[in-house]
Amino acid sequence: MSLTPYVYWAQRHHELYLRVELSDVQNPDITIADNVLHFKAQGHGAKGVNTYEFSLEFFEPVNNKFVQKLTQRQVGITVRKCKKDWWSRLTKQERKPVFVAPDFDRWLDESDAEMELRKKEEERITKIRTESKLREDPFLYLKRGYLFMYNLVQFLGFSWIFVNMTVRLFIFGQDSFYDTFNTMADMMYFCQILAFLEIVNPLIGWVRTAVKPALIQVLGRNFILFVIFGQLNEMQTKGVVFFVFYLWSSIEIIRYPFYMLACIDTDWKLLTWIRYTIWIPLYPLGTLAEAVSVIQAMPIFNETGIFSIRVFPFEFTISFSVFLNVYLVLTLFGVAINFRHMYKQRRRRLGSKKRKML
Numbered sequence: 001m002s003l004t005p006y007v008y009w010a011q012r013h014h015e016l017y018l019r020v021e022l023s024d025v026q027n028p029d030i031t032i033a034d035n036v037l038h039f040k041a042q043g044h045g046a047k048g049v050n051t052y053e054f055s056l057e058f059f060e061p062v063n064n065k066f067v068q069k070l071t072q073r074q075v076g077i078t079v080r081k082c083k084k085d086w087w088s089r090l091t092k093q094e095r096k097p098v099f100v101a102p103d104f105d106r107w108l109d110e111s112d113a114e115m116e117l118r119k120k121e122e123e124r125i126t127k128i129r130t131e132s133k134l135r136e137d138p139f140l141y142l143k144r145g146y147l148f149m150y151n152l153v154q155f156l157g158f159s160w161i162f163v164n165m166t167v168r169l170f171i172f173g174q175d176s177f178y179d180t181f182n183t184m185a186d187m188m189y190f191c192q193i194l195a196f197l198e199i200v201n202p203l204i205g206w207v208r209t210a211v212k213p214a215l216i217q218v219l220g221r222n223f224i225l226f227v228i229f230g231q232l233n234e235m236q237t238k239g240v241v242f243f244v245f246y247l248w249s250s251i252e253i254i255r256y257p258f259y260m261l262a263c264i265d266t267d268w269k270l271l272t273w274i275r276y277t278i279w280i281p282l283y284p285l286g287t288l289a290e291a292v293s294v295i296q297a298m299p300i301f302n303e304t305g306i307f308s309i310r311v312f313p314f315e316f317t318i319s320f321s322v323f324l325n326v327y328l329v330l331t332l333f334g335v336a337i338n339f340r341h342m343y344k345q346r347r348r349r350l351g352s353k354k355r356k357m358l
């Protein structure tokens with residue numbers, strides 16, 4: 001009487017995986033003819049060293065060619081289905097042969113396999129897209145390398161600020177508010193000077209986005225940092241600096257990692273969702289904090305006369321606070337433009353997915 005080895009199986013839409021539990025097999029005799037797989041081999045199985053054999057008639061047509069992989073512990077056989085399909089069972093006969101069992105190491109149900117298939121398809125499309133982009137733009141990798149490094153540096157800078165401020169808040173409580181500028185300004189200057197590249201990048205076409213929102217964002221922030229805080233010692237010890245810096249860095253520790261992933265064609269759904277959602281509370285709060293700092297700076301500019309303009313030949317001066325009033329009005333327009341821009345970006349990145357799901 002012939003002995004039968006244990007056979008474990010799993011499937012994907014295109015393939016079947018059979019694992020024959022026989023060790024030390026040398027030259028197995030495996031064939032597929034008329035949709036029946038015949039296996040015969042000498043090996044070490046449940047009944048010791050012996051000749052083991054089995055035949056399986058497949059549920060649906062398969063390709064006669066197959067791939068076999070011999071290891072010391074088992075024999076692997078990959079069989080291609082003729083038609084991409086999900087089978088309800090392995091064999092034509094309804095009753096499962098006793099020596100066959102599911103291979104739980106490779107087992108997937110249909111929906112998991114579909115997801116795996118979709119992932120593979122997405123990877124294939126991304127690869128084709130990158131190849132065609134590379135054909136159009138031979139400097140693609142150079143640009144991406146530069147952008148990745150830029151985003152990494154900004155991420156590290158803003159993370160340093162965010163973590164430091166958080167730790168100081170826990171240690172010193174409210175007292176940490178008044179020392180924020182003193183401790184964080186150098187790093188903030190560095191990051192915000194570097195941020196001028198965010199105007200240059202779309203200008204030279206290295207990122208596909210509008211220049212105007214970036215211009216408003218960078219000029220607006222740098223005005224607050226370099227003019228309002230940077231020029232007035234009195235402002236540097238005010239609590240509002242804490243809120244401005246904390247709100248700025250909160251968005252940037254999300255935005256820059258998101259861009260870094262974009263540089264390597266990767267998209268983490270949760271990060272994308274946070275990047276295009278968290279601005280909804282942060283932007284108004286940040287704008288409010290900036291507006292408060294401008295309002296607080298007005299009397300200081302009036303008293304000190306810094307940046308005031310003397311009008312000749314008349315004996316009067318125009319205080320810088322007049323410009324600050326104009327700036328506050330400009331802020332309303334600036335914020336409206338950027339809010340609209342961010343709303344559009346959000347719809348483009350998150351909205352279409354929703355439609356697809358419906």
Ligand SMILES: CCCCCCCCCCCCC[C@@H](O)CC(=O)SCCNC(=O)CCNC(=O)[C@H](O)C(C)(C)COP(=O)(O)OP(=O)(O)OC[C@H]1O[C@@H](n2cnc3c(N)ncnc32)[C@H](O)[C@@H]1OP(=O)(O)O
Pocket residue numbers: 147148150151207208209210213214215216217219220221223247248251255259260262263278279282283285286287290330331332334335338342345
């Ligand atoms: C003295 C004169 C002053 C004149 C100014 C007058 C008034 C100014 C008032 C302004 C008030 C500002 C208030 C503000 O400072 C308050 C705060 O910031 S509080 C904190 C919350 N803030 C935010 O959430 C805003 C954060 N900033 C931004 O999001 C950007 O700066 C912004 C320009 C607003 C939007 O960015 P972007 O246009 O780039 O949109 P996306 O992020 O969707 O990107 C579009 C595509 O480009 C790719 N991209 C962009 N940058 C990079 C990069 N560095 N590296 C790699 N790729 C990048 C991105 O991946 C997108 O690609 P795809 O289209 O494929 O998705």
